[in-house]
Amino acid sequence: MNTPGNASVFGAVHLGYIVIETNRFTDWRRFGADAIGMHHDALDADLMRFRLDDQECRFLLRRGPAEDVVATGWHVDDHAAFERIEARIHAHGVPMAHGTPDEAALRGVERLLCFPGPKGITQEIYTTPLKSAEPLRMRASGFVTGDSGMGHVAITTAQPAQLRGYFSTVFDARLTDCIDETINGVKLKIRFLRVNERHHSIAVAAVRGLPVDPVRTRVQHLNIQAATLDDVAQSYQRVCELGFDMALSIGQHTNDKELSYYARTPSGFEWEVGWNPVVVDETTWEPSTHQGISVWGHTPVGRTVVDTLDQFRLAARSLARREDTVPALSGTGIPDS
Numbered sequence: 001m002n003t004p005g006n007a008s009v010f011g012a013v014h015l016g017y018i019v020i021e022t023n024r025f026t027d028w029r030r031f032g033a034d035a036i037g038m039h040h041d042a043l044d045a046d047l048m049r050f051r052l053d054d055q056e057c058r059f060l061l062r063r064g065p066a067e068d069v070v071a072t073g074w075h076v077d078d079h080a081a082f083e084r085i086e087a088r089i090h091a092h093g094v095p096m097a098h099g100t101p102d103e104a105a106l107r108g109v110e111r112l113l114c115f116p117g118p119k120g121i122t123q124e125i126y127t128t129p130l131k132s133a134e135p136l137r138m139r140a141s142g143f144v145t146g147d148s149g150m151g152h153v154a155i156t157t158a159q160p161a162q163l164r165g166y167f168s169t170v171f172d173a174r175l176t177d178c179i180d181e182t183i184n185g186v187k188l189k190i191r192f193l194r195v196n197e198r199h200h201s202i203a204v205a206a207v208r209g210l211p212v213d214p215v216r217t218r219v220q221h222l223n224i225q226a227a228t229l230d231d232v233a234q235s236y237q238r239v240c241e242l243g244f245d246m247a248l249s250i251g252q253h254t255n256d257k258e259l260s261y262y263a264r265t266p267s268g269f270e271w272e273v274g275w276n277p278v279v280v281d282e283t284t285w286e287p288s289t290h291q292g293i294s295v296w297g298h299t300p301v302g303r304t305v306v307d308t309l310d311q312f313r314l315a316a317r318s319l320a321r322r323e324d325t326v327p328a329l330s331g332t333g334i335p336d337s
Helices: 025-036 079-091 101-107 160-171 229-241 305-318
Strands: 013-022 039-044 047-051 059-063 068-076 110-115 122-127 151-156 174-183 186-194 202-207 221-225 246-253 259-264 270-275 289-291 294-297
Touching: 013 025, 013 122, 013 151, 025 039, 025 047, 025 059, 025 229, 025 259, 025 270, 068 079, 079 110, 079 122, 079 160, 101 110, 101 122, 151 270, 160 186, 160 202, 229 246, 229 259, 229 270
Parallel strands: 013 059, 068 122, 151 202, 174 289, 221 270
Antiparallel strands: 013 068, 039 047, 047 059, 110 122, 151 221, 174 186, 186 202, 246 259, 246 294, 259 270
8 A cells, every 4th residue: 555655646746836046146147038039027136037928937047156056946736645755755864954935935936945956956845835926027928837837957967776766765766768868978877867747857877887977056057938930930039139148049959859959057057948858758758869959050159179178177087086876866877878
């Protein structure tokens, strides 16, 4: 018989919001609102938010030095699923804290619970996102959220088995598929994890055969899904016209078939705007491995030899620091696949 903590929560969890710490508020407002096309709300000198839909908050930016993602928020469908996740965290002896009313209000949610996540990214679960009565003011026609959540987070790691173990333990994440790719002579394996019908809410990338992490930031990129192909094309043009760096040109992925581009945010990590990824049918889906990330396109833009050398330097430095994988929630890890 299932106990409250081990009954599956798959399908009841959806990526709901992201918390970013930055001191580059002016650049982020231009990037998020003017280039990407999201709705912007300035709360005060140290806080601002972006919306994608009627939910009060999809991105919360707070002033600070990290220039990185510091927390991810997961919408849990009901109190029963919330309590199952809470019971798992408690059973594994991991500290957790209920968010204060002010913290919940900033995120536009009710019943907020926070606990440690891999690479120092706090994981937050919540129920009942609050709706805003204020009409959206966006350059984009819309974004796809709903039952699939609002997009995905991609993380590079030297400990991929432990990260897969963490998200399996906490959210019953399932492996959707893998991609083998070689970039600048470095062989990568990328594992795509889903927690609902969206092809993936978490992507975990690792250098094959080497325990190194070639990315400075905690996340490699964030993804949001545009409502139309025109939205993708128009935001791509705005990113270029406003002088923001483009990381990868428009292309189409091999596994989820999403058509997208990658821009570089003011904080340094990348931001993917995509359109029309496949939706997983749980009755027929079988994991597979694809060779290469793209069917076409996704060509690096403006990358130099110096940039490549910097990547190798970052990877070498990662050997000297311990990566936090929250061992208590990672189990023994999941064998490579």
